[in-house]
Amino acid sequence: MKKIVVLISGRGSNFVAIQESALREDWEHSIGAKIVAVISNRPDAKGLELAKNYGIDALCVDHKAFDTREAFEEKLYEVVSQYEPDLIVLAGFMRILTAGFVDRLEGKILNIHPALLPSFKGLDTHQRAIDAGVRMAGTTVHFVTAALDGGAIIAQAAVPVLPSDDAHRLADRVLVYEHQIYARAVKACVTGKVRYENERAVMDDQTALELTLFGQI
Numbered sequence: 001m002k003k004i005v006v007l008i009s010g011r012g013s014n015f016v017a018i019q020e021s022a023l024r025e026d027w028e029h030s031i032g033a034k035i036v037a038v039i040s041n042r043p044d045a046k047g048l049e050l051a052k053n054y055g056i057d058a059l060c061v062d063h064k065a066f067d068t069r070e071a072f073e074e075k076l077y078e079v080v081s082q083y084e085p086d087l088i089v090l091a092g093f094m095r096i097l098t099a100g101f102v103d104r105l106e107g108k109i110l111n112i113h114p115a116l117l118p119s120f121k122g123l124d125t126h127q128r129a130i131d132a133g134v135r136m137a138g139t140t141v142h143f144v145t146a147a148l149d150g151g152a153i154i155a156q157a158a159v160p161v162l163p164s165d166d167a168h169r170l171a172d173r174v175l176v177y178e179h180q181i182y183a184r185a186v187k188a189c190v191t192g193k194v195r196y197e198n199e200r201a202v203m204d205d206q207t208a209l210e211l212t213l214f215g216q217i
């Protein structure tokens with residue numbers, strides 16, 4: 001069985017979208033994969049409750065309990081490693097992970113970012129997209145490296161920015177597509193359709209098409 005560990009900081013809607021795909025498509029039997037744990041850096045993350053409701057291990061490694069980022073990452077690494085995960089899925093995990101954590105797991109960590117990378121790395125992506133006057137916003141799933149929001153791109157969804165948008169409306173429109181591409185990207189990685197080789201995301205044309213979405217709503 002391929003084991004997936006999900007890291008969150010809050011709401012957990014991307015985690016739920018992936019878990020719902022896994023249940024709907026019976027990943028345990030169809031591709032031999034399951035989410036084995038959800039770990040939050042915040043004790044009050046709503047996603048932890050949601051994980052418990054699915055009967056999935058829900059744990060917290062509270063970053064505030066550690067004096068340094070290194071100490072937090074060491075503990076996080078220890079807790080994550082206990083599950084011997086094949087894939088670690090950052091789903092709204094709002095702590096920067098440094099080389100000390102990432103380099104030991106390179107090619108095994110995915111992140112979803114609410115912008116069309118390499119544009120709008122970092123925070124406040126939707127407001128910054130509106131302020132920049134771009135016509136297309138979107139979301140990107142990528143492999144995680146020590147470079148912030150900089151690893152190889154796996155999947156992208158593009159959605160229009162409308163003149164009447166504020167950051168919340170745009171975020172809601174993008175989120176619908178986050179949920180679709182993240183589940184697809186996780187599945188593609190778990191089944192080996194997407195591989196991490198020489199710092200690139202390697203896949204065939206058909207897989208690339210399945211991991212590229214254009215949305216309207």
Ligand code: GAR
Nearest residue numbers: 010011012013014091092112113114
């Ligand atoms: C999502 O929009 C995700 O793209 C974003 O946080 C939200 C989490 O929502 N992630 C980042 O900004 C990472 N830098 P969720 O907890 O409901 O999945």
